[in-house]
Amino acid sequence: MANRKTRLAAFCSGTGSNFQSLYYAIDERRLPAEFSLCLSNRSECGAIVFARQHGIPTIHLSEKQYDTHEEFAAAMLTSLEEHAIEYILLAGYLRKVPETVVNAYSFRILNIHPALLPDFGGPGMYGINVHKAVLEAGSKESGATVHYVDPEYDKGPIVLQRKVPVELGDTPESLAARVLKCEHQLYPDALEKLLIAEEL
Numbered sequence: 001m002a003n004r005k006t007r008l009a010a011f012c013s014g015t016g017s018n019f020q021s022l023y024y025a026i027d028e029r030r031l032p033a034e035f036s037l038c039l040s041n042r043s044e045c046g047a048i049v050f051a052r053q054h055g056i057p058t059i060h061l062s063e064k065q066y067d068t069h070e071e072f073a074a075a076m077l078t079s080l081e082e083h084a085i086e087y088i089l090l091a092g093y094l095r096k097v098p099e100t101v102v103n104a105y106s107f108r109i110l111n112i113h114p115a116l117l118p119d120f121g122g123p124g125m126y127g128i129n130v131h132k133a134v135l136e137a138g139s140k141e142s143g144a145t146v147h148y149v150d151p152e153y154d155k156g157p158i159v160l161q162r163k164v165p166v167e168l169g170d171t172p173e174s175l176a177a178r179v180l181k182c183e184h185q186l187y188p189d190a191l192e193k194l195l196i197a198e199e200l
Contacts, residue, residue, distance in 0.1 A: 006195060009037040009085040010056075011093035016047025017180065018091035018112055018187050023054065025188030031195055037083040039076070041095050057083060063095070073098035080105075089191070090149065094126065099151045109149035110194070112187045114179045116161060117145040121154030131172040131179065141165055142175060144183045146190035160190040 010019040019038065026033055038051035043060040051058045059079050066072040076098060080088070090097070090111040102109060113121060115130045120142075125133065134142045143163040148156035164182050166175060 004032065006033040006198065007036040007084050007086045008033055009039055009080060009083065009088045010035055010047065010051070011039050011088060011090045011097070012045065012047030013041055013094040014045055014047065014092045016045070016050055016091055018183055019047050019089070020050055021184035022089060022091065022188055022191060023050075025191070029188065029192060031192055032199075033087075033191065033195055037079070037085055039079065041093070047091070069098065070100075073100045076101050077104060087194070088149075089187075091187075096153070097149060102149055102151055107148055110146055110159065110187075110190065111149050111154075111156070112183050112190075113145045113147065113154055114142075114176070114183065115145065116141070116143045116163065117147060117154055117158060123153050125154065128172050128176060131175045134166065135170060135172060135175065139166055142179055144179055144186050146187055160186055160193060162186045 010016065012019050023035060025031070035056045038047055038056050038058045039061055040048050041062045048058050061076055061079065063069065063072045066075065077100065086108065088105055088109040090109065097109065115121065115134060120130050120133050141163045143161060145161045146159045147154070148159065150156040162182055164178050
């Protein structure tokens with residue numbers, strides 16, 4: 001059992017830069033985990049291309065492919081079970097995970113949010129929208145938060161959080177770049193923390 005690796009799934013919708021940072025961190029830090037699936041609601045995106053290049057199984061799963069939400073959720077659970085997934089890491093996944101999946105993977109789904117939750121979270125608070133809101137509020141700092149996923153947007157218990165300064169003259173784009181750099185360090189740190197806890 002000493003060499004057993006925790007089986008991870010990355011859920012992505014875009015370039016998958018956090019997915020990539022996690023993938024490389026697992027190798028560099030020699031963490032006892034491996035990506036066994038990359039799931040995306042888009043048939044072609046950067047994350048899917050990266051996964052294929054690195055021999056990670058991929059699946060395109062969109063609610064548009066099914067007649068009902070229940071069928072979509074069931075298909076997602078089936079895919080996760082077929083790949084024996086133990087933890088799901090959301091990395092720029094721009095869809096709400098079905099509640100049946102959230103319940104089946106209670107405290108086994110992580111998300112990274114580009115702000116200091118509980119501030120600037122909730123529906124519509126993703127991507128550049130978050131950074132615009134931070135600047136419009138006149139906040140002196142922002143950052144990133146890794147949290148467990150529960151049925152409500154951005155409400156799950158916080159695993160790790162790290163601050164970055166908001167600098168004079170920042171635009172949403174410049175702040176986004178600074179926060180993303182933070183995310184690429186924070187998400188692997190959170191995964192490592194989780195895996196260490198699993199071994200105790």
